[in-house]
Structure formats: C-alpha cells, structure tokens
Amino acid sequence: MQGIAVDRLGKRFGATPVLRDVSLRVAAGEFLALVGPSGCGKSTLLRSIAGIEHPDSGRIQIGGRDVTGLRPSQRDVAMVFQSYALYPQLTVEENIAVPLAMRRLNAAQRLPLVGGWMPGARAARDSITRDVRQAASSLGLGALLGRRPGQLSGGQRQRVALARAIVRRPAAFLMDEPLSNLDASLRVQTRREIVAIHRAAGVATVYVTHDQSEALTMADRVAVMQAGEILQVASPAEIYADPQDLRVATFIGSPRINTLPAEADAEGVLRVAGQAVGLRVEGSGPMTLAVRPEDLQPGDAGLPAVIETVEFLGDSLLMHLHHPATGTPLVLRLAPEERESLPASGEIGLRFPLDRALVFDARGQRVALRSLLPEAALVR
Amino acid sequence: MSASLAAPLPRRGTGEALAGWMLTAPAAIAYGLMLLLPTLATIALAFTDYELGAPAFAWIGLENFGELLSDRGFAIALRNTILYVGIVAPLSVLGGLGLALLIESGTRGRSFFRAVFFLPVVSLPVAMAAAWQYLLHPTIGPLNAALRGIGIDGPAWLSSSDTVLISLAAIGIWENMGFNLVLFLAGLTAIPRELYAAAEVDGAAGGWERFRLVTWPLLGPTTLFVVTITMTRAVRVFDSVAVLTQGGPNKASQVLLYAMYEEGFTYFRLGYSAAITLVFLAIVLALVWLQTKVLEKRVHYA
Amino acid sequence: MPERSALRGLPRLLLLGLLGLLVLMPYIWMTAASLKPLDEIFRASLSLVPERFHAVENYGKVFAKIPVWRYLWNGVVVCGGILFFQLLFAVPAGYALAKLRFPGSGLAFGAVMLGLLVPYHVPALPLYVGFSQLGLLNSYTALIAPSTISVFAIFLFRQFFRSLPDDLIHAARMDGISEAEIVWRIVLPNAWPAATAFAIFSVVAHWNDLFWPLIVVNGTQYATPALGVLYFRSDEAGDDFGALMAAAVLMTAPLVLAFLIAQRRFIEGIATTGLKG
Numbered sequence: 001m002q003g004i005a006v007d008r009l010g011k012r013f014g015a016t017p018v019l020r021d022v023s024l025r026v027a028a029g030e031f032l033a034l035v036g037p038s039g040c041g042k043s044t045l046l047r048s049i050a051g052i053e054h055p056d057s058g059r060i061q062i063g064g065r066d067v068t069g070l071r072p073s074q075r076d077v078a079m080v081f082q083s084y085a086l087y088p089q090l091t092v093e094e095n096i097a098v099p100l101a102m103r104r105l106n107a108a109q110r111l112p113l114v115g116g117w118m119p120g121a122r123a124a125r126d127s128i129t130r131d132v133r134q135a136a137s138s139l140g141l142g143a144l145l146g147r148r149p150g151q152l153s154g155g156q157r158q159r160v161a162l163a164r165a166i167v168r169r170p171a172a173f174l175m176d177e178p179l180s181n182l183d184a185s186l187r188v189q190t191r192r193e194i195v196a197i198h199r200a201a202g203v204a205t206v207y208v209t210h211d212q213s214e215a216l217t218m219a220d221r222v223a224v225m226q227a228g229e230i231l232q233v234a235s236p237a238e239i240y241a242d243p244q245d246l247r248v249a250t251f252i253g254s255p256r257i258n259t260l261p262a263e264a265d266a267e268g269v270l271r272v273a274g275q276a277v278g279l280r281v282e283g284s285g286p287m288t289l290a291v292r293p294e295d296l297q298p299g300d301a302g303l304p305a306v307i308e309t310v311e312f313l314g315d316s317l318l319m320h321l322h323h324p325a326t327g328t329p330l331v332l333r334l335a336p337e338e339r340e341s342l343p344a345s346g347e348i349g350l351r352f353p354l355d356r357a358l359v360f361d362a363r364g365q366r367v368a369l370r371s372l373l374p375e376a377a378l379v380r
Numbered sequence: 381m382s383a384s385l386a387a388p389l390p391r392r393g394t395g396e397a398l399a400g401w402m403l404t405a406p407a408a409i410a411y412g413l414m415l416l417l418p419t420l421a422t423i424a425l426a427f428t429d430y431e432l433g434a435p436a437f438a439w440i441g442l443e444n445f446g447e448l449l450s451d452r453g454f455a456i457a458l459r460n461t462i463l464y465v466g467i468v469a470p471l472s473v474l475g476g477l478g479l480a481l482l483i484e485s486g487t488r489g490r491s492f493f494r495a496v497f498f499l500p501v502v503s504l505p506v507a508m509a510a511a512w513q514y515l516l517h518p519t520i521g522p523l524n525a526a527l528r529g530i531g532i533d534g535p536a537w538l539s540s541s542d543t544v545l546i547s548l549a550a551i552g553i554w555e556n557m558g559f560n561l562v563l564f565l566a567g568l569t570a571i572p573r574e575l576y577a578a579a580e581v582d583g584a585a586g587g588w589e590r591f592r593l594v595t596w597p598l599l600g601p602t603t604l605f606v607v608t609i610t611m612t613r614a615v616r617v618f619d620s621v622a623v624l625t626q627g628g629p630n631k632a633s634q635v636l637l638y639a640m641y642e643e644g645f646t647y648f649r650l651g652y653s654a655a656i657t658l659v660f661l662a663i664v665l666a667l668v669w670l671q672t673k674v675l676e677k678r679v680h681y682a
Numbered sequence: 683m684p685e686r687s688a689l690r691g692l693p694r695l696l697l698l699g700l701l702g703l704l705v706l707m708p709y710i711w712m713t714a715a716s717l718k719p720l721d722e723i724f725r726a727s728l729s730l731v732p733e734r735f736h737a738v739e740n741y742g743k744v745f746a747k748i749p750v751w752r753y754l755w756n757g758v759v760v761c762g763g764i765l766f767f768q769l770l771f772a773v774p775a776g777y778a779l780a781k782l783r784f785p786g787s788g789l790a791f792g793a794v795m796l797g798l799l800v801p802y803h804v805p806a807l808p809l810y811v812g813f814s815q816l817g818l819l820n821s822y823t824a825l826i827a828p829s830t831i832s833v834f835a836i837f838l839f840r841q842f843f844r845s846l847p848d849d850l851i852h853a854a855r856m857d858g859i860s861e862a863e864i865v866w867r868i869v870l871p872n873a874w875p876a877a878t879a880f881a882i883f884s885v886v887a888h889w890n891d892l893f894w895p896l897i898v899v900n901g902t903q904y905a906t907p908a909l910g911v912l913y914f915r916s917d918e919a920g921d922d923f924g925a926l927m928a929a930a931v932l933m934t935a936p937l938v939l940a941f942l943i944a945q946r947r948f949i950e951g952i953a954t955t956g957l958k959g
Binding site for chain 2: 691694695697698701702705706707708709711712715723724725726727728767770771772774775777778779782783784785786787790793797799800801803804805806807808809810811812814827828829830831833836861862865886889890892893896897907908909911912915923926927929930931933934937938940941942945946948949952953
C-alpha cells in the first residue's frame with residue numbers, strides 16, 4: 001500500500017521491551033498523531049520508521065516499498081526533530097538545501113570549491129536554489145536565508161526544520177514532538193501551520209506528541225500508545241467519546257475522566273458501593289465506571305458526592321468532590337452561571353446521561369451496555 | 381545582590397567588601413611575590429647586562445635583542461622550536477582526532493583504549509625519555525634491532541644531527557596524542573546525536589558525508605582549543621631535550637627554553653636569558669591572540 | 683545481526699590494538715630491559731623475556747646506589763605542599779571573585795586572566811636570583827613557594843562557585859552565619875569536585891616537572907623523582923641500561939599506578955579541567 005505500514009515491530013533495550021509487536025497503518029495523505037506518556041515507546045516507533053533505530057523484529061513499508069533493512073537515506077522520509085537538529089555552521093538556505101544537495105548532486109559535485117565546476121553542477125545547483133527559496137518563502141523565511149541557526153529564535157528554527165522537511169517530496173513526514181520547545185502561544189499558531197503544510201503536501205505523516213490537545217486538534221486519526229503497545233487507533237472524536245481501553249479513557253481528556261469502582265452482579269446490573277446506577281452490562285464482577293467531567297450534572301438526587309473546592313476557569317467552573325462511600329475523587333465541569341444554584345459545601349447528588357457512561361472490566365477493556373435501566377433506578 | 385536582604389544595606393556592603401579583601405589577600409600577596417614581580421623583573425632584566433655574581437649591572441637598552449638577532453645559536457633554537465611545533469602539533473592533533481573517531485566508532489574497549497593512549501600524559505617525562513633513549517639506541521636499541529631484522533641499517537636517532545629533531549618530535553607526538561584524544565572524545569560526546577540522525581535522514585549515507593556535515597563543523601571549537609593548547613605545549617619542549625640531547629649534537633636539537641636555561645643557569649647571563657624568555661613569552665601570547673581574536677570567530681556559529 | 687556487528691567491530695579493535703601496542707612500546711621495552719642482565723641487553727635481541735632473570739640485581743642496584751625512597755618522599759612533600767598552598771590561596775579567592783562584591787574585584791579578576799597567559803618559565807630567572815640571595819636554594823621552600831599561587835586554580839574555582847546558587851549563600855547570611863564561616867562551612871564542602879579535579883591536575887604537573895627542580899636543586903637531599911632519574915642516568919648508570927630502566931620504572935610507577943586505579947578521575951581531572959581553562 002501507499003503510506004506507511006508497520007507490522008509487528010518489536011524492540012528491547014536490554015531486558016525492557018520498548019515496542020511489543022506494534023502494528024500500524026497510515027494511509028497516503030493521512031495525518032496520524034502518535035500520543036502517549038513519555039517513555040511509552042512512541043519516539044522509538046517513529047525513529048524505527050525513519051531508520052534511525054533498528055527494531056529487533058517486524059517489518060516496515062513506506063510508499064509500498066519494504067524498507068525494513070534500509071538506511072534512513074534510502075527510505076525517502078523527511079523528519080522534524082524535537083531539537084530541530086539544524087546544522088549550526090550552515091545558513092538557513094544551506095540547511096534547507098542539504099537534503100536536496102545529497103540527492104541531486106553526486107560526490108564530485110558536492111566537493112567544496114571545485115564542486116561547482118563539475119559537469120551538470122550548475123543546473124543541479126540552480127534547481128536546488130529554486131526549490132529552497134520556494135520552501136523558505138512558503139514558511140515566511142525569505143528574509144532569513146543568510147542567517148545561521150544560532151541567530152534565530154526558537155520559532156524561526158522550527159520553521160527552518162519544517163522547510164528542510166518539505167523541500168523535497170518525501171513519501172512520509174515524520175515529526176518528533178516538533179512543538180515542545182516553543183512557548184504556548186506560538187505552539188497553537190504553529191499547529192495550524194503544520195496542518196496546512198500537511199494538507200498542501202498530501203503526504204502520509206506521523207506526528208509524535210505527549211500533548212493530547214495537539215493530537216486531538218491536528219490529526220485525522222490518533223494512536224494512543226502506552227508501555228510499548230498501541231491501545232487504540234481512531235479519529236479524535238472517537239478516541240475521546242468511545243475509548244476501548246480504560247488507559248485510553250484516562251489518558252485522553254482534561255481534567256481526567258472520573259472513574260468509580262463498581263460491581264456488576266450476575267444479571268449485569270452495575271452498582272457503585274451497593275447503589276445501582278441504572279446500567280446493565282455484558283459480564284459480571286468488578287468493573288470501573290467512567291464518566292467525563294462535563295457529563296456529570298449536579299442535583300439533589302443520584303450518586304452522592306461531597307463538595308470540596310470550586311475552581312473558576314473563566315469560561316467554566318471545575319468543582320472538586322469526592323464519593324463518600326469509596327473516597328473516590330470526582331471532578332465536574334460546569335458553566336459559570338450554574339454556580340448560583342449550587343451549595344458551596346455539603347453533599348449533593350450527581351447524575352449523568354446513561355448513554356455517556358463508559359464501563360470497563362477488571363482488565364481495563366470496555367464492556368458493552370446491554371440495556372439501560374429506567375433512570376429512576378439511580379435514585380435510591 | 382544584597383538589595384533584597386533585610387540587613388541594613390551599608391553595613392552589608394562594607395562587610396562584604398571586607399570579606400572580599402580578606403579572602404583574596406593571601407592569593408594577592410602570593411601572586412605579587414611569585415608571579416607579578418618576577419615577571420616584571422624578567423622584563424626589566426632583558427634590558428640589562430646582569431650576570432649572576434657580577435658586582436654591578438647596567439641598562440643596555442635593546443642590546444640583548446640586537447645580540448639575539450646575530451646569535452646563530454639563538455636562530456637555530458628558534459628555527460628548531462618552530463620546526464618541532466610544526467611537526468608535533470599537526471601530527472598529534474590529527475592523531476588524537478583519528479584515535480578519538482576510531483574509539484568512538486564502536487562500543488567495545490572504549491575506556492581501555494582511552495587509558496592506554498592517555499598513559500604517556502601521566503608518565504614521568506624524564507623516565508620515559510630514558511626509556512626512549514634505550515628504544516632508539518643506535519646499537520642496542522630494539523628499534524634498530526628490528527630494522528636490522530628487515531635489512532635496514534637504522535640511523536643513530538638521537539645522536540645524529542639529521543634525525544635528532546625528528547626523534548624528539550616523535551617523542552613529543554607520543555606525549556601529546558593521548559591528551560588530544562581525550563579532549564576530542566569530550567568534544568565528540570558533546571555533539572547532539574540528533575544531528576547525526578538528521579544527516580542520515582537528509583541523505584548523508586556515508587561516514588565521510590556525516591563527518592563533513594556534522595562531526596568536523598561541530599568539533600570546530602574543540603579542534604581550535606586542541607590546536608592552540610598543543611602548540612603552546614610544544615613550544616615549551618624542555619624535558620626531552622634536557623635529558624636526551626642537551627641541545628646537541630652541534631645545536632641540532634637546541635630549542636628556545638633549553639637555550640634560555642643554558643644562558644641563565646649554566647653561563648649565568650641572566651639579562652640575555654631574560655631576553656630569550658621574552659621571545660618565548662611573545663610566541664605564547666601570539667598563539668593565544670591567534671586563538672581568541674582570529675580563529676574563534678570562525679568556529680562559533682552564533 | 684549480533685554476529686555481523688561483532689565481526690564488523692573487529693577491524694576497529696585490531697587497529698586500536700595495534701596502535702595501542704605501538705604507544706605502549708616504551709613501557710614494554712623499559713620493563714623488559716629492567717629484568718635483563720646487561721649482556722643480554724647488549725646483544726640487542728628482540729626477545730622480551732629475559733633468558734636470565736636479573737630483576738633483583740637491577741632493582742637492587744638502584745636501591746643501593748640512589749636514595750629511591752628519599753626521591754619519592756621529596757616528590758610527595760613537594761606535590762603535597764604545593765597543592766596545600768594552592769588550595770589555601772585559591773579557594774577563598776575563587777569564592778570572593780565569584781560571589782562577593784568588593785572594590786578591586788574587577789582588577790583582581792583581570793590579574794587572574796593576565797596571569798593565565800604567562801607560562802611559569804617566565805618568572806623563573808628573578809625567582810632563582812631571589813632564592814639565591816635569601817640562601818634558600820636547595821630547600822623545600824624553593825621547590826614549593828613559586829608554585830603556591832595558581833591563577834588557573836583561582837579561575838577554576840571562580841567558575842565552579844559561580845554555578846553555586848546565590849540563594850544558598852543568601853540563606854546562610856539570613857541565618858546569621860559570618861562570611862568566614864560561609865567559606866568554611868558551606869563553600870568548602872561544595873568545592874570537592876572541583877578540588878579533586880584540580881588536585882590531580884596539579885599533582886601530575888608537579889610530580890612530572892623537571893624545569894624548576896633542575897634550576898633550584900643540587901644534590902640528592904631535595905631531589906624530586908624527575909631529578910633522581912636524571913642524576914642516576916648521568917652519574918651511576920652511563921650505559922647500565924638494565925639499572926637505568928629499573929630506576930625509570932620505579933619513579934614512573936607511583937603516578938601510573940594511581941592513574942590505573944582512578945582512571946576516570948584522572949582523565950576528567952587533567953583533560954576536562956584543561957578544557958575549562
């Protein structure tokens with residue numbers, strides 16, 4: 001297939017597995033974000049695709065070609081590094097030109113001083129200059145071509161790194177946390193630019209980040225990775241609303257999703273601390289009930305919760321509570337005007353739309369809801 | 381610095397000043413007695429005809445320097461020193477770089493080989509000179525014995541005026557290479573790994589391409605430092621000359637510092653010796669100037 | 683994969699081994715000759731192993747002819763004395779230049795930078811005259827005193843103390859600790875890493891130095907190991923290479939052994955302090 005195909009990639013550092021048989025498909029022209037906590041193996045996976053790391057097992061295809069044993073230079077990929085990895089001795093123009101010079105000029109033409117006199121060098125150099133200028137101006141670097149990386153701001157360096165990646169048309173873009181060294185406002189702006197670059201180039205892109213908001217806002221699909229495994233690959237909306245694994249549910253979303261220990265009896269009736277919550281599930285035994293902070297609604301009846309603190313965030317409120325029987329901390333997102341109708345302290349009841357509830361079994365796997373009991377059951 | 385502190389400002393200030401003076405005073409006194417005054421005295425001495433034990437001395441202006449210009453022995457010493465530096469500095473720098481790249485290119489035996497090549501740096505130079513004397517001995521030395529084994533009649537390395545400087549330079553390279561190797565290793569580890577990864581992705585497939593695109597430019601500051609420090613160390617060549625040749629045969633291995641030592645402490649012509657010292661100092665300062673003013677700009681890419 | 687990379691590393695190891703052997707040649711032949719009787723050495727055979735083991739005679743001769751222990755002891759006293767005073771002068775000065783504001787600190791730092799440019803051979807002539815006038819030639823004082831001030835050490839400690847957080851010293855002052863006590867109780871315990879690195883640098887430099895001892899010392903009483911080898915070579919063992927090599931082994935051994943034991947520290951001490959300077 002076109003795009004990128006990763007098959008059962010495995011790698012260990014000593015005794016620690018960093019990639020456990022990871023498989024992944026990125027369609028041609030697709031933007032895939034690889035998100036996970038630090039140390040989950042996402043960078044190792046990306047660097048394996050680039051050919052910088054050498055996996056112990058598995059296969060990698062890029063653009064329909066098996067590249068498993070190939071060197072990075074033979075894989076036809078472009079990469080943006082977290083540190084940008086610009087050559088400090090070269091100007092912006094020369095930096096962007098490197099990938100082209102390495103491919104369009106032969107060894108003799110690349111020689112310093114005399115290289116320019118080799119046959120064909122002139123035409124090749126002209127084409128390089130043209131492409132470099134075009135890539136640079138598309139990123140607003142036209143005025144900086146003569147500068148060295150040391151004379152640029154972090155944001156400008158980041159653009160040079162992007163320009164170096166787009167200057168030739170690779171089969172895949174690989175980006176390793178390219179925004180993590182920028183300050184917050186620049187980060188949001190550059191997000192949109194990277195998405196635009198991707199649209200214009202239409203090249204399969206793997207974008208590694210630990211920042212879930214980057215992943216959700218930028219990607220066509222998000223792959224959530226943890227402990228060397230890809231837990232779920234889905235569209236941002238699906239990852240958020242329909243996580244198949246408790247670890248995905250808790251990793252994605254801020255504030256973190258509320259999780260309550262629960263128990264399903266033989267009929268699948270779900271109870272939290274003995275209280276039926278109005279749900280029936282497939283299976284029985286210990287479960288985890290998970291509800292997003294914005295799905296919980298305060299009232300007089302429902303799950304009992306004791307108010308602790310309320311944080312004002314401007315556009316919303318976060319109310320911190322705990323479930324008295326289990327001691328589980330809970331958090332609620334509310335509109336600011338809802339505050340007036342709520343007590344400042346004491347016990348209240350919490351409800352949620354039953355179809356928004358997520359239930360996971362003891363192994364953290366999502367269980368299906370069999371039927372929704374009448375909501376009245378929630379009330380004692 | 382103390383503005384934010386609660387203590388009253390003036391008292392804090394004078395207390396700090398007093399502490400500053402008291403803490404620097406011992407160093408300042410020693411500096412004055414052992415470094416500043418003697419150095420100034422050396423400069424003054426160079427303009428006198430002072431000889432140790434002479435009842436009086438006179439200011440003779442630039443006469444010592446005039447004599448240097450016409451002194452064939454000094455000219456030879458200067459020429460030999462420049463030649464020695466010209467051989468030792470490039471070869472021990474390139475050797476150190478080559479060894480560092482070779483050691484860095486794999487993982488096995490790194491610290492072992494680093495230690496092996498560094499050993500000459502911590503070895504008593506006088507004793508090692510004696511070992512070299514045996515190694516290079518024309519009749520009983522293992523080197524010539526090995527050469528005889530393949531049918532070559534080796535020269536009298538240290539006692540022939542044709543080979544003595546080359547032999548001393550070889551010893552100098554041997555002494556300096558390990559030091560340079562360690563400096564280059566430190567420089568190599570400071571190069572970000574990501575740059576090599578970027579070079580590979582950009583298409584620099586071969587080792588030479590990566591060296592030209594990443595290693596050599598990024599090693600620039602280290603190389604500059606290694607070159608200057610090796611040159612200043614080589615200009616100071618003394619031990620091997622003093623032990624092995626005393627500048628001979630027939631001044632073929634005479635160098636600046638040994639000439640200065642001979643004039644000053646064998647013939648006790650302190651004024652003249654001081655003039656040689658100043659020439660030596662001028663060379664060292666010129667090297668530092670070259671490093672900071674001329675070359676530094678070309679290796680820092682800010 | 684693993685077998686292939688092991689094979690690929692082989693040329694590197696072979697080349698390094700060969701070059702390493704070349705560098706070790708002087709040590710190998712020095713040690714071999716120190717174990718051989720003189721007639722074997724004069725036969726100039728390329729065999730490293732002595733036919734007749736003559737170590738006892740060679741080393742015995744060195745101990746009989748020259749005061750080996752005296753030389754080594756002198757080396758210890760001189761290096762120890764120099765290091766003691768260097769630290770005594772440089773640590774407080776480095777701290778003051780790094781953390782205190784006082785009139786003249788700029789001048790003092792300028793003097794340090796200037797001093798870094800001057801090789802220690804430059805003040806040697808007037809120092810010699812001075813010690814000779816005071817009748818101090820041939821003494822530990824003459825050997826130690828000129829090296830007591832190390833501008834390099836001051837510079838090194840200043841750089842080191844600058845990286846110490848200001849708040850540490852502010853907090854100490856707020857706790858009512860005097861400036862002298864701050865140096866003693868807070869700065870000094872924090873100076874160990876820099877101090878050990880400098881100590882190794884200093885000891886190696888002065889143990890190996892020939893220039894200054896050659897100028898101020900005459901005779902065996904205050905001779906350092908470097909001078910000891912020189913004397914033995916010119917006086918006792920003109921052509922007795924077996925004994926000469928034994929002496930060379932004996933005088934080289936202490937520092938080389940120390941290096942082999944604390945290899946990492948040595949390399950850091952000598953090379954990386956050099957890099958900072």
